[in-house]
Amino acid sequence: MIDKARERLIFALDVDSLEEAQRWVALLHDKVGVFKVGKQLFTRCGPQVVRMIRDGGGEVFLDLKYHDIPNTVAMAALEACRLGVKMFNVHALGGADMMRATVARVDEQYPRGSAGRPLLLAVTILTSSTDQTLLELGIDRPVTEMVPRLARLAADAGFDGVVASPREVEAIRAVCGPDFAIVTPGVRPAFAAVDDQKRVTTPADALAAGSDYLVIGRPISAAAEPQLAAGKILQEMAAALDAT
Numbered sequence: 001m002i003d004k005a006r007e008r009l010i011f012a013l014d015v016d017s018l019e020e021a022q023r024w025v026a027l028l029h030d031k032v033g034v035f036k037v038g039k040q041l042f043t044r045c046g047p048q049v050v051r052m053i054r055d056g057g058g059e060v061f062l063d064l065k066y067h068d069i070p071n072t073v074a075m076a077a078l079e080a081c082r083l084g085v086k087m088f089n090v091h092a093l094g095g096a097d098m099m100r101a102t103v104a105r106v107d108e109q110y111p112r113g114s115a116g117r118p119l120l121l122a123v124t125i126l127t128s129s130t131d132q133t134l135l136e137l138g139i140d141r142p143v144t145e146m147v148p149r150l151a152r153l154a155a156d157a158g159f160d161g162v163v164a165s166p167r168e169v170e171a172i173r174a175v176c177g178p179d180f181a182i183v184t185p186g187v188r189p190a191f192a193a194v195d196d197q198k199r200v201t202t203p204a205d206a207l208a209a210g211s212d213y214l215v216i217g218r219p220i221s222a223a224a225e226p227q228l229a230a231g232k233i234l235q236e237m238a239a240a241l242d243a244t
């Protein structure tokens, strides 16, 4: 079960240099299956960080949350595919046309089922957002309604899955079915601080709800003993997978 748990643990490499990223990959590669490269690290290092992780045998989640006009996102998505990442994301709030254009462009070069095609993920509502955040944007529907709505929009556009809080997994499954990938940040083991996350659950609860991948950063990176923290999380995940 530990191996299965490892495949489903994504570590957020929220650091500012290639050397630092290398250090974390070396430290955690036996506990983490996928490393997430986000805006900070990619802006600093570019594609070489993706190559570094892949050369070391790790998989990459490219988390650049594209949100732009359809053609721009579709072309950026193609570049993400060319980097050989396992998954990448766009913002579902970019709209159905943007997501459909992205799927169409990726389909041309990386047909569904072909080797090297990454998972196309849509971020629903950020895990740092609340109903109040949405109200301030002029959206008067609650997060609990918006998340499955955006997930369905992404599924209808041909996306493979979404990024959401583990609290919404059940509602997403109800509208998108069992094969839709659900990637959940907003995961906090009992020993860690919540930080700026608002909609969180424990790793065990996220897996019990049916989450496919857990994205975890600071509970590991800010721990006094990161390897120990990652090991504890992995144990908790393996026990939860055993119980399902």
Ligand SMILES: O=C(O)c1cc(=O)[nH]c(=O)n1[C@@H]1O[C@H](COP(=O)(O)O)[C@@H](O)[C@H]1O
Pocket (backbone or CB within 6 Å): 012, 014, 038, 063, 065, 089, 123, 125, 126, 127, 128, 163, 164, 185, 186, 187, 195, 197, 215, 216, 217, 218, 219
């Ligand atoms: O797309 C993401 O990865 C993402 C979406 C979301 O809704 N919330 C969210 O926290 N993330 C990312 O997941 C990571 C969570 O990190 P920690 O809060 O440190 O565990 C960060 O790198 C975020 O950028």
